[in-house]
Amino acid sequence: LNPGDAVLIPDPGYPTYTSVTQLLECDAIYYPLREDGAPDWEFLEKQDLKKVKLFWVNYPHMPTGYRGSKSLFKDLIDFSRHNDLVLVHDNPYSHILTPEPLSILAIDGAKEVSLELNSLSKTFNIPGWRVGMVCGNQEWLQAILRVKSNMDSGMFLGIQKGAIAALQLGKSWFDELNRQYENRRKLVWQLAELLQLEVEKERSGLFVWGKVPPEINAEELVDQLLYEKHIFITPGKIFGKAGQDYVRISICMPEYKILEAIKRIKA
Template identity: 35%
Template sequence: MVNFSQRLGKLSPYPFVEISRIIAEKRAAGVDVVTFGIGDPDIPTPQHIIDRLLTASEDPSNHRYPETDGLPEMRRAIAHWYRQRFDVDLDPDTEVLPLIGAKEGIGHAAFCFLDPGDIALVPDPAYPVYSVGTMFAGAESYVMPLYERNGWLPELDAIPNDVARQAKVMWLNYPNNPTSAVASQEDLESAMRYCREHDIALLHDAAYSEVGYEGYRAGSLLQIDGAKDVGLEFHSLSKTYNMTGWRMGMAVGNADMIKALFQIKANLDSGVPQAIQEMSIEALTGSQDCIDENVAKYTWRRDRVLQALTRMGLKVDVPRASLYIWAPVPEGFTSAEFAARLLEETDIVVTPGSSYGQYGEGYIRLSLTTPDERVETGCQRLENWVIPSPTLRT
């Protein structure tokens, strides 16, 4: 009999794998499913970016192993983008590292900072990979609850002193997944000061910075004086340029932290394929028109879904950023129960808030990465659905 590691037994099913399975089963049975589940942009990668990939794929030099630290031109393109977007200067040789998507870098980061017995400060609700990476490294997650009453920001003064002394990293993510909350530069500066005071690495996931509504523009952690002393920021081309399938992201910030992440990656992966790096250079340095075009589409979808949820009787805050709507479930339901009833009775997929941690209970997340006509179909179903009494649950 084959024995497996104990860490496998600690893993919960990754929520989006389960969602994909349910959708596939329903559709195989001929059911017309509308999904607001996974945050995977339906909008195609812009043509000028694809054209660069096609050309690059014919270059024999791109048929060989890439380097873990990426093409020098790739690192310079990332530094150029940060300069143009955030007015942040980065040394492309020491403060920039391409990633095989931000998720890969986030998962590997735990091995740079954490040993068994160490503590990571992890928000809840949150993207599951922060805590999963911590567990893989043999460390423990200390949950920083995020509450609606506090704008979904961590209450740093509630962290016990003994926990702060053992903590090696703090994870933040703004604009936030799943809550869509935003953080001001003052909020990020408070977190940075806390981490500097306690010798904690501050790891900021900024993957949704380019999806903002009504003119909202998210800032970067690295715009704060002294952020490079303790800070590493993770970013992604996935949502900004509709490139989820191409797997391109980056980590930027403190040079020693970049070097540590490079050392981990150099032993575990062979870097981003060079043709994909070339298309990513085009994305970062070429026309940025697709960003505003994306936001215009997401704005219509956001407003239409908000309209449907309001007509259902749900009280939902209007997101200023990100691809998600975070909606409270009716009283008497858990998030999983309400999501299950939606699927059973309307063939609509949403993600239960409990998938993002214990403090996500009581909410559902709806993604806006569904084609307009499917959004309209789903919204009509929501508006015509009579929310059942929780006493009639199965």
């Protein structure tokens, strides 16, 4: 990317997509999502994409939890090829409450137009270690390495060995991890019901995305919970304009803390 180029960013979406775009002095074009979680293709077809170089996508999607699919990935690849875009799939929630973990690089033609990011932070509960990966065709990876190798070099050997051990864990690790997340999510659904939030349950990832009732202001609800109940949930507006009437609740808390939050709300 060079100053003046443009980037397609989902709305709602991970705020860092916008931050890095601004850091590079590029223009952000925010695209809405349909009810099935796919990009609004009609909106995108109407845009002038001549300056667009990069297309951010993220499935399972944060914050909504929309799941990807092979057919959606094919559509993303076709659109990117047709418009000469670099498609970047951010995939850190690939194993979190997903019936079938998916990689866009498993789709025919993906390596011609796509890069995929993943991380050990979510899947193996080691966010502070900052261990992740980028996958794609060799030419693009070499370009990334030329930049990254001049910014930082090497990683503490103990962290590297820990990451290797994590990657050798079997199916039982994922099953137990998701069992705990499923139990927590059920409790968060109870909490959401107390707050009169509208949630979709066929979702993946580490968060519950809830729509507030029309008569309630999302920011006011967040402040009320914080100052009156000492409970923090995230206002949806930080993820984009489309999140204005939503809040995000994490399932990263142990069950006893979620139960305590439920108790406080009922009090």
